[in-house]
Amino acid sequence: MKDLGPETYGELNVDVYDEWHAEHDPAEAVRGLAELIAEGPAGPVFELAVGTGRVTIPLAATGVDLRGVDASAAMVARMRAKPGGDRIPVVIGDMVDVDPGGDDLFAMVFVVFSTFFFLPDQERQVRCFANVAERLLPGGRFVLECPVPDVARYERNQTLETYRVGLDRVRIAAVRHDPVEQRFEGHHVLITDKGTKLAPAFMRYAWPTELDLMARLAGLELRHRWGGWRREPFRGEGNYVTVYEKPAAQPS
Known part of the structure; x- marks a missing residue:
């Protein structure tokens, strides 16, 4: 990012x-x-x-x-x-x-x-x-x-996880892992009937x-x-x- x-x-x-x-x-x-x-x-x-x-x-x-x-x-x-x-x-x-x-x-x-x-x-x-x-x-x-x-959760240095599922919303997280820089970068994504919300997530572990x-x-x-x-x-x-x-x- x-x-x-x-x-x-x-x-x-x-x-x-x-x-x-x-x-x-x-x-x-x-x-x-x-x-x-x-x-x-x-x-x-x-x-x-x-x-x-x-x-x-x-x-x-x-x-x-x-x-x-x-x-x-x-x-x-x-x-x-x-x-x-x-x-x-x-x-x-x-x-x-x-x-x-x-x-x-x-x-x-x-x-x-x-x-x-x-x-x-x-x-x-x-x-x-x-x-x-x-x-x-x-x-x-x-x-x-x-x-x-927890780097083992990343396959090919990326992961997609589901956090919430409801009748009117889904919250997922899409994250990439850079093992050289020791960084996770991605987004929490909230999808509702009103649209999509992106919330960035980044970390140098x-x-x-x-x-x-x-x-x-x-x-x-x-x-x-x-x-x-x-x-x-x-x-x-x-x-x-x-x-x-x-x-x-x-x-x-």
């Missing part, structure tokens, strides 16, 4: 995002993040890619000093229209090198629901790790919710060991890797949660 920008996904998916992801209950992520925040150093928390606030709003409601960034003004506007969403400070910008403003360092930076992989190449992903590390307090954590790449190397380059250390927000054992499949930590300052 040409002419992709950091705002592309949000701007073109905002009208269907909440509906299409309604089956993904954010409660476990909110609970897991709150537990990690309680275990770490005191300080504000920063979310990369707040989207429509599905995790942002309930987490802030627990009393967390939460701020965030999103590249899509339309997604943030949708969040601010929800109860509590207008009270959360959000910067419109690219999570690769966002400047949250002020001199605050953060106790935790997090990104959920695989959104880190919307960064389209390895160089931008490495830069994102470096930027996060600069903005963490000593002992602060970078938390990512990630999918283990990375394996867990590649993420660990990015973290090391940024000066972060792997603290935890779980098979989910309930801290299940990681078994190399499905979605998982990784926690990196900035080493505490050493006494001189």
